[in-house]
Amino acid sequence: MAKFRIKRYNPEKQSDPYYEEFDYDIPEGATLLDCLNHIKWNMDGTLTYRMSCRSAICGSCGMKGNGHALLACQKQAAHLLKDGNDTITIEPLGNMPVIKDLATDFQQFWEKIDQVKPYLQNKEKPPELERGQSPQQFKKIDDATTCIMCGACYSDCNVLEVDNNFLGPAALAKAQRFVGDSRDKATRERIKELSKPGGMWDCTHCGECVERCPKPAEPFYRIKDLMAVGLKEGVTNNVGARHALSFVKSVKHSGRLNENKIPVESMGYFNIKGLLDLVPVGLRMLLKMKIPPIIHKPVDDVKDVQRIFEEFGE
Ligand code: SF4
Ligand code: SF4
Ligand code: FES
Structure with a gap:
């Protein structure tokens, strides 16, 4: 029997968050999301969280399990019980306001993605068919393209905890996806923007986002790629x-x-x-x-x- 200790909060009705416990015998192979669904469907229908694909694809079910951001549909619930501990603490993602219980407000996350201009910039006349890429060229952006926008990295980024102005790991990984794209022609302008305060150089290299990312996007490695391009391009007046x-x-x-x-x-x-x-x-x-x-x-x-x-x- 495991204890699910869930952080509850409805800002419209409560002044402070609180924890509520639910007992549930984790079935073999159940993910954390399976357990939350059981709790919601059988014990308390007011429990709020997001989910959609249940296959680690849509990025909806980001939350914290025992203090670290994860995808609830990807995590085996039993793996969160360690060293004889029978309690799993579940909380909303960090560095974002809570809408209700485990559902957080991604507004600022999306604004930061927007800030890095997440689209191809190329004013050259397009070829008759399409702008092609060789497999080698694509390899440079392959990892960054796997991001599912789950917010796990953003939640646990230490810099964002103290500096809300920081673009954050997900937006920087997205920026690398375009800086590294052989078809994009705005590399220098992008790097100049990313070198401003709040940009890539404000990352403290802690690597937490790599630990939390459920995909090969692993933002810190993308940030390192951006820094290397910055030095190569001679954008060093910062x-x-x-x-x-x-x-x-x-x-x-x-x-x-x-x-x-x-x-x-x-x-x-x-x-x-x-x-x-x-x-x-x-x-x-x-x-x-x-x-x-x-x-x-x-x-x-x-x-x-x-x-x-x-x-x-x-
Ligand atoms: S490596 Fe940088 S971006 Fe990633 S969590 Fe640490 S400070 Fe944030
Ligand atoms: S980089 Fe990884 S952790 Fe961050 S939003 Fe994308 S998939 Fe999620
Ligand atoms: S429900 Fe889609 S990633 Fe978990």
Whole structure:
């Protein structure tokens, strides 16, 4: 017998959310969605959530199971019972307002997808038949095209939790789908937009979206692709790109990070406001005695590190 501890909330009737528990003996092979359907159809018809395909295709049934976003129709309910624990906690997706119980408002999610212009931009005269692609060209966008817009990555993205302005993993994965498309002719404009605050460089590389994505879209890898295109295109007049370049420069030079130099190089030597913003952080580090050594020494085997850079043609 398992306990389904479900977060309930009807903003029209309740001031605060609460948890309600339902006991149900999970049948062999039942998904989390099968269990929710049983609860709704036999115990409490007011329980609200979205579903449609039951085959991990439509992206409707995104929710949180034991604290992590998942597709309810893809997850075996029994797999959520671990280490003798008999309770499964089910909550709505994060980083979105709740409409009712497990149904969330995707408005902002869609606005961010819209923001990256999710359509092909090509003003060249179309060929007689169609704009073709070789299998190799398609491979560059193959993973991104598998996104089913379930919102699992968006729900668990740590940056979105603190910065609502961040485009988020799903929109950035969608952006890569067009930046990487051999038929799209707006690469540079797209990359310039994506390099603005709230764009690709605001990702903290935590990888959570890769863990949560139920498809090969795995947004963080798409974001890395975007960053590589940004550097290749020379769109480097922004903090994120300068930070990446300074990182590489430091490791190549000394085998490790020069933590005195990287923040300054990332801000840009002529970015007076940005540099002034660093002062309070520097002072706090000084007070806590966490200032890195003023003389930055290379690691003993720095030549080995530099050989790795040469191998990769850097
Ligand atoms: S890797 Fe980036 S986009 Fe993905 S969850 Fe972490 S911060 Fe968000
Ligand atoms: S990238 Fe993955 S987790 Fe994010 S919306 Fe698309 S399918 Fe869902
Ligand atoms: S019901 Fe369609 S993805 Fe789960």
